[in-house]
Amino acid sequence: MVVAEIRIELKPGVADPEGRNTRKALELLGFNDIRGVRSIKMFEVELDADPAVARQECEEMCRRLLANPVIQKYRVDLR
Amino acid sequence: MKAVRVCVLRIEGTNCEDEAAQAFASVGASPEKVHLKQLLGQCPSDRRRELDSYDVLMLPGGFSAGDYVRAGAIFAARLKSGLRKELVAFVEAGRPVIGVCNGFQVLVELGLLPAMDGTMAEAPEAALYTNDSGRFECRPTLLRQERRGKGPFTAGIPHGSVVMCPSAHAEGKLMFPRGTRRRTLERLLENDQIVFRYVNPDGEYAGYPWCPNGSIYNIAGICNPAGNVLGMMPHPERVLRRETHPDWTRTPGREEGDGLPLFRSIVESVR
Amino acid sequence: MSLEHLFIKRPVPFHLAEIDLAAATDDELKALSGEMGLSLSLEEMRRVRDHFKGLGRRPTDVELESIAQAWSEHCCYKSSKVILREHIFGIDNGRVLSRGDAGVMEFDDEYGYALRIESHNHPSAIEPYGGAATGIGGIVRDVLCMGAQPVALVDPLFFGPLDLKGKVPAGSKAPKYLVSGVVSGIRDYGNRIGVPTVCGGLFFDESYLGNCLVNVGCVGIVRKRDLRRNAVGGVGDRLILCGGRTGRDGIHGVTFASAELSARSEDESRGAVQLGDPITKEPLIHACLEVNSLGLVSGMKDLGGGGLSCVVGEMALAGGCGAEVDLHRVPLKESGLAPWEVWVSESQERMMLAVPEGNVERVLETFAMWDVDATVIGRVVPGNHVTLEWLGVRVLDLDLDFLTKGPEYCRPCKMEVRSRQTEEVTPKLPDLRTVTLGLLADPNIASKEWVFRMYDHEVRGGTVIKPASGRMNRGGPSDATVIRPLPDRERGLALAVGVNPWFCGADAYRGGMASIDEACRNIVAVGGRPDSFTDCLNFGNPERPERLGELRQAVAGMGDLARYLGLPVPSGNVSLYNETASGAVLPTPTVLGVGIVEDVRRCVTTDLKREGNALYLVGETRREFGGSALYRRFGGRGGEVPAVSPERLRRSMDEMLSAMGEGLIASCHDVSDGGLAIAVAEMCLGGDLGAAVEVGAEWEAFSESNTRWVVEVEPSREGKFVSAMTVPITRLGTVGGRSLRLIAGKGRASLSLRDMRKAWSGTLPRLMG
16 A cells, blocks of 8 residues: 655745634734745545555646646655 | 525525625515525426526625635635526626625636636636635725626716725635736726726725735726626625714715615616 | 532443542532532522432432533523513513514514524633634524514624734733624624624623624524424423534533633633534524424424433423433544533534424434434423433433522612712813814724624615615614515514613613613614514623622613613623633623614615715714713723613604605714714715814713714705704705715814725724725
């Protein structure tokens, strides 16, 4: 079995309101030295396949569902 | 008179299907609320439905599948994997498809909009992204009808006229790929694909709050080049009567809701 | 103290213990209650011990937990029932269709409407987002289990001041953080399930610092033939558990709600806050309504406080039967739960259906269609016992009479009227302009648009009067919201919140009356006739006589007025122990009033309509400043809390509604917080029109006397209006210009629309950032 970590993040230049709002909430809880907060989405997918195939499949998942290429980029890491 | 059959398609999390069906019923059509599983055959046989047997397809608003992953993405993926051929055939036959709010997001994720290079794009060519305010915005919005050509949606809404349809969404900012933004917009204009743009009460293309999301070129709704697939963020099905306009107690002249002509146009176009 | 010796482990392949209550000393009984998180008093523990002594056996842990749930304040109202029975229960006008988990009233010949309001205070104070979201989930299920389609949500919220100067007390969180979390929770849940959140309130006071109040209400619509009881139908019915799976989340929610919050609550109680899943709930609503409307179900009930332990017992008892449950069939989120955990877990999004055996298959098929889990977990049997099995072992066998007839207390009450104990100190006021703008900008008065624009208040397409009235994107406040719940008729429901915690703090009886008066005048202001109420009573620790005294007086005030008006309270909720080391919350009896609008096309809004129209005050202004916004903001003390004359209220409502019916009233706004000056200013803002208004003395501009409205009348209709009204009316001035010109005794002020809008609209965005 392989475990793939699929990381979906916003492309540079796309505003990140979730990060911005999260930062505000953290500051309200008293964290005053924050320089930046970015929101990143992570999926952990377990596959019964060998690594090369698994990577290909995960990239296909990104293209078909997990990422919208207009605003998001993705990275697949296998463990 | 021919009965106009409308498929109001839903999955878990769709939540504007009642008023969407009501909208079509109030202009004389026969709407049916259909669960995606009924089209896919994942149901008892007496509940099975065929997309082909409908004249109009409506994707109503809501939070399909919780809007997990991305607004509309899961609904789109399920449609694409199980119903691709039928959908493409439906669109290519020229039958009207309308997606409102979450339905618009689904059409974009599906590649049925803006679809400048074929009926259905492989990957999304646009995104409906988080509003500039970072918040869910539920407020009245004014839309100017911008399309010059004919088509099933705008026969009853003259070019240049302004209608009020409320918006209620957190992700309605239309975006195009960074490098090709200008070119995409130009092509949309060339193809006469822009149907609605946000304006203020003076008819100007104004910023927030009149454009609630920061959408490019104040775009509220677009259609495909053929003009039979429409996606829009604001909700015409919420203004079927004058009493759901936000200022109806001070505007005695209006007789019906601004959303009604859109549904009437659709139904008359297929009758 | 070690209690080990009292736990006797049973030789079974899972966790099950018997507790040797008979061998326990009083101190050990007390310690046991604490250790197991039962929140039972010594007296109650003794009662349990004696019951099992009589049976000649020891209780299992499952049984003890079950009793603790059923006997909690939250489930059996042991401290408040006596008071409620005396003042509130039993008011009837012949239109009450049901008093179940939600009350149901007659809407028209064919339909009823369901209503209920409930608190979710303690969970929200610990985890604001999840706490508030699950509050919405719970109240929606209360309406759903009557067979009703939820059509509106309501959310009165109470927090510490946003512009807090000092430190937040230990164990609690910054009000701004709580507001943001609670509002997001309600937004995400309400918007996702597609029920519009149409009205509410946002109140700020230091007393809510450590213990915010999150009250959530829901209204539904039900065809009379689809109305269900929260009961089993009869022997042989199957018990079908549907919706979400059961997990460790939400264990001991009710016992947690029935104790004071402390600095340690956060760490100890996170497990008591459940997680919500609106995307399970949304299809759950569809599936339940579908099987119900097909007539497949004999009764439904939601799983809320106490989980399975409460729902099974209450449904069986209400149907005059017993029940057998195979607990091991309950679908779980995770493995390894002990039977008692499964039995009392308050995991969200679950409903119990009692279904005649022959219908089971069709019910399960419908749920499968919606991809919602549904599992037969037991059946209804003769007798009055609930029994539970787990892997073939009987783990619980309880007599329902013993289990559900929880204790009832007549605790000592101390009746005080604080406003009479303090000498009145009139504040030294700045000029009229500063006072008026200051009040408009007060967070308790300022626009709540920052909140309600985040709520989808228009989904379902029937919101006729929205939270804002007037020009697009420049509206003023609405008094009540109106929804048209059914597409084929013009009849509507007007919803309004009434509560004034400061009035209640100074004089609970008058404050209680004022909450009813406020809800009534809000409903009347849009053209609705008040029809019923549901109430959420948020008070401190009832074991303190002065706290219980506040409850008794407030409830008496509410009850006396509701009874006089013939308006029933078919449902409600009591939340006690809203108290921290720094004190109790202000007594906060929140009322959700529902009115019937005969024809929504005749509704009236608050925004001024036309230059040249006349403005009138309906009602009488008295020098009543106890608890007023003016005194709170400018340093006044004491003073009489505004009283209500029930007779005058009734007559005023009748005359207002008939004047509206004749089309004499162009706009109307009730006079409440901040008084007349603020009411007129808000009408100006909504219409984006000025006005010239004069009253005899400065205090008249800010008094908060009850039973008053400001109305706008066209000149051609003034004669008819004046002769139609027998209650006192006063001509205040006229509509026109771009400013509010206010003359109050010797004070004069001219306030531009711009300045007023800045003060009123700017406050919340500025404070919330």
